[in-house]
Amino acid sequence: MTSTQPQRPRIGIGLVGHAFMGRAHSHAWRSVDAIFELPWQPVLSVLAGRDADRAGVAAARLGWGSAVGDWRLLLARDDVDLVDICTPGDSHAEIAIAALEAGKHVLCEKPLANTVAEAEAMAAAAERAARKGVRSMVGFSYRRVPALALARNLVAQGRIGTIRHVRAQYLQDWLADPHTPLSWRLDRQRAGSGALGDIGAHIIDATQFVTGETLTGVSAVLDTFVTERPLPDRPGSGPVTVDDAALFHGRLSGGGLASFEASRVAAGRKNALRLELNGTHGSLAFDLEAMNELWFHDHTERPETAGFRRILVTEPQHPYAGAWWPPGHGLGYDHTFTNQVADLVIAIAAGKDPEPTFAEGLAVQRVLAAVEASAADAGRWTAIGGVQP
Amino acid sequence: MTSTQPQRPRIGIGLVGHAFMGRAHSHAWRSVDAIFELPWQPVLSVLAGRDADRAGVAAARLGWGSAVGDWRLLLARDDVDLVDICTPGDSHAEIAIAALEAGKHVLCEKPLANTVAEAEAMAAAAERAARKGVRSMVGFSYRRVPALALARNLVAQGRIGTIRHVRAQYLQDWLADPHTPLSWRLDRQRAGSGALGDIGAHIIDATQFVTGETLTGVSAVLDTFVTERPLPDRPGSGPVTVDDAALFHGRLSGGGLASFEASRVAAGRKNALRLELNGTHGSLAFDLEAMNELWFHDHTERPETAGFRRILVTEPQHPYAGAWWPPGHGLGYDHTFTNQVADLVIAIAAGKDPEPTFAEGLAVQRVLAAVEASAADAGRWTAIGGVQP
């Protein structure tokens, strides 16, 4: 099987950005071909940054063949078949649309964009490109946590029946201390929103992914507990212009109720993306802080032995896990990115649209917009724009 | 110390009702004097039911000295100093007000009443009675779970600082199966409301108790997933006229945000009253399904060794625990009732108003009313009536 690998087609990758996300994506591209049996061989062709020198240093360290100082230079290169966008959200639309129009497949980090209008333009560009066989995907990487992928499978198999409740939280604590200084993430101009767009987007997508349903309306409140913080680099303080926390509940297309909470001031919760589903036949529960575990309650069991079971999602029978290590050997945060690019390459090679599509990224953006609208209107129920009844 | 017990004053108890709650209260009255060092000795004088014969049988079994077929007969008896009301909510106001006016102390099961108007009348009666030294208390027994009492103490000591978030859930699953038949609890005429008043009331009170704050406004949605259920006693089905689930978020008087969810269709969750608080200095988490544990995160610890710690609330230093068994020996559901009547007797003997007062029961009733009003108005933010700004 492996003996035919040298003859595999190659797919050249051009990465834009080399900060945290660029580093994580590089790790994935560098590893994926050694872990998964891929139909095409990814080649780490070129890394684009805003500064060619710094990009060059990063490229050497992260394993890229070359470096450039402007992402536009990727579009004409023959050794770039796919553009992977790891820049801040305000540049996603421009880069992604240009790349798709240049015939490059695109992987774009979440959130798809900073506004619904940009996201709509991107989704339209993706749809046009797909007709020509050019593929696009938005990087909601938590879909590739084996436990969440298993959760989706169990829902799809009907193991929890009709969904009555979703309880979704994403809790962090890096702003719990009022003395934590300002940063660009707390500036609405640059970051779009606060906890809502940054981590709230993840639980919206995870909910829609696992349930296979969409949100149809929400009722929300946003708050900023600490409205002024110290400046990072000099005496004095400045205003926080984004939300510290977002709470909302919503209705799923299947009739269930969902509650959401995103916060950066939940002391002691480091990266607690928690998801619980209750259905007529069973329930599921997950916490990213214990990412190799999925809890499943089968409500059709006889009561004597029913209970939430802790499934260690590390077995060959589980999504992704079989490609990695023997049973019982857990994965970490970065493995989700490797799983993600494996799925992406496999879909492209098969001539299929990878998921989540830009349309799915747009759907998340519309929920975010409805949350902001509801919060601005005293919590009044607000329908999700663009959702078909 | 115990040698003076024979000389202690006695306090005669008259109990009204001998169903589930009457049984639990009887257990408490029967046990409390052997567990706690009480200033007054409770005497189980008389049990009142709607049928004298059945009350007689119950009295014999549950340890009461005599039985009567009408609660009104308690009011004139010299051997009744305190009336303990364990009847359904629609009779609370009449019994409690009559007892207070007859000079009897009153312990009234939660919810205080079925309507705000009744609760207001009861709170007014309690206030009048208190001026004459006649005491009253509403039976939010979970305040006497040692772990929740400890939580309140830690909040009061400032261990979690300013509260940013409360996450309160009360999840049960006895209606998860759509084939579960109708009962009076699903009839709005008789039960007042569904999950909201039955279990939602508990998490509202627990939140206000532990935080020491009050809710100032809410945004809510109520839902009934199964609107028709089989009749319990003959073929056919009938309508469900109460909520299966209530979701709402609210604002605390100290500025924090709180989310609430009460559901009877959360498959696999049997009695999951969960409370989590996040403050500027720390966090607390509790789940009634593991009622002897309180989780505490001290955010002032150095990061190397910070984390949520599982406090086994069974030590002599913890509320109530020292009166029971040696360290590490956990309590169960019914112990909360014993702890409750111990506190009640101690307060009465000391000439103090026990807590929670009827005014606190009224405060819960007002939140319930605001939740219903908000849910009926598309989730719009609704201020809690009667709360002082």
Added chain:
Amino acid sequence: MTSTQPQRPRIGIGLVGHAFMGRAHSHAWRSVDAIFELPWQPVLSVLAGRDADRAGVAAARLGWGSAVGDWRLLLARDDVDLVDICTPGDSHAEIAIAALEAGKHVLCEKPLANTVAEAEAMAAAAERAARKGVRSMVGFSYRRVPALALARNLVAQGRIGTIRHVRAQYLQDWLADPHTPLSWRLDRQRAGSGALGDIGAHIIDATQFVTGETLTGVSAVLDTFVTERPLPDRPGSGPVTVDDAALFHGRLSGGGLASFEASRVAAGRKNALRLELNGTHGSLAFDLEAMNELWFHDHTERPETAGFRRILVTEPQHPYAGAWWPPGHGLGYDHTFTNQVADLVIAIAAGKDPEPTFAEGLAVQRVLAAVEASAADAGRWTAIGGVQP
């Protein structure tokens, strides 16, 4: 059904001892008739202590009808049908044998005795008495934890197949601090042994109870980490003459291996009686610090959804739980004693020998003796005396 209660036969109880265990047994006797539907009605006739005055005070508080200053006075009383022995172990043999010979049923606290010889005499007396319909039981109360009773049932149903491993621990920490002073429990003359007999006995009995097998041999080590401790009442220190900890592994009659550890110096473990069983078809795990939970892994499930499930042992389908409160309402330490006396009264009324028998108590004693013998012989494998091959 309850209307026939007044006509039920009565069974008069005489309790010996009113310290911690006497208090716990009193609580059970006082409660049992209100919780369980018993064929006979227990009557709390008389409490015996070493001092009539102090026994009188205790009797008043704990609910006993009268008090005496010598246990021998119980033997001739008509209102005593059953003698419940809650004294230290060195007096068990004398009291139990005398009571059985006087035709009184006996409930004797664990450990059955301080020596194998005493235990043998007691077992022989019990066997003689049983021929005359006089019953006896040793108070290994943890058999009445619903979760452990369920564990036994699941093993008996074959749900875990052939047992390969038992992992039994009983960890406490009240001697972790070397400055904790001496007490009679640390004096071999009075206490017999240390952690081994006090808490090790519990895990031996629990293992034999849940597995339905017996231990056939052991290899052991005992240790006393702090050999000198402060005197409790005056300056200076004195020797500790019992073990702080006992470690041993053994062989079960069905071929499995079992490891045991009993310690009073396990810092942070308050009352951690933990039991884990691994069999060919599944596994079970329990921890007394979370006594309402049993963890069950069904190894015959398909791997995709297999995992240890947390069974909340509070449902009507579970042992004992149905007699108490609604689903999801957990029990505590003292409920095991109430369950125990319910089983005892039911067995006596049915003319059956209750369990655990004195013979089972003797079996535990023989394991304890083998542990001490092995530890004294450099850990050499030591067969359990009296076990049939």
Added chain:
Amino acid sequence: MTSTQPQRPRIGIGLVGHAFMGRAHSHAWRSVDAIFELPWQPVLSVLAGRDADRAGVAAARLGWGSAVGDWRLLLARDDVDLVDICTPGDSHAEIAIAALEAGKHVLCEKPLANTVAEAEAMAAAAERAARKGVRSMVGFSYRRVPALALARNLVAQGRIGTIRHVRAQYLQDWLADPHTPLSWRLDRQRAGSGALGDIGAHIIDATQFVTGETLTGVSAVLDTFVTERPLPDRPGSGPVTVDDAALFHGRLSGGGLASFEASRVAAGRKNALRLELNGTHGSLAFDLEAMNELWFHDHTERPETAGFRRILVTEPQHPYAGAWWPPGHGLGYDHTFTNQVADLVIAIAAGKDPEPTFAEGLAVQRVLAAVEASAADAGRWTAIGGVQP
């Protein structure tokens, strides 16, 4: 800082073996320079296998520059400064000694060897080589789990005081089913031993690593529950000649007692390397199935708020974690290998002996031998050979 990377010295790596361990080590070598700030740049020079063609295919996939069909070819190559040995244990001694004598640094997978004699020869060779600046390390990779490294640090800081107890288990279940077929791992000739050497070695090393103490004696039992298993490739069955499970307890050099259990038949336990330590000042607990968590009980805290705290070992203040991702983002199994080679390169560049040394690998081997000797002598206490009193 990174701008000087091009000028860093290079260290050429030659890997021997490309099965499971070779794959894991390749992943580590491929990633380490992008994650850690290393003084020297590792270069994946050459992969050696037993078959040059298959090694060539593996090299292409795993990222190695070239491939050879005989490990001996590595010894003369200038582009190999370090030989990484990922072959079965019976070849370790020959390869490692030859490599060290050729002046190559060596990383050798655990167990160091199949016999004490081989391990002694290797340790002697390592000591000779060290005098010339040639370094060696044995691959007990779990030392590089951040939680276990933190545990060691806390012990070294005195946070748990004098160690009284260690409870070490390594439980797997791939042989729980008696129908699982034979493999070379069940053949004593090839595998040396069963659960004992494979996974028991890990808990021995982890215990000695975390405590900073050595085992001085043991008392043991070994067992093979299924002595005959189906042949993997044809009808019929054959004998199992290694242990399924090993149980032993031992004494630590500091006076504490330790219990050990290694099993491959613990149904439902997939990779449960569990370690618990109890000391005079506190306790620690770890389970590899939740590898990003360390539980710490501080026994010097006041009892009101003491409890085992769950430290999420993902913060910048924790070992290794800061080099990876932001707070709260957990690591997986393979990250331990990356951490391991980072430490190795840093030590070599600094002219220091990396740990664990071959002498430490030999110490584990001696414990394994003592366990076998004790088990063969009815569990009699057996001193660890070569340990200084």
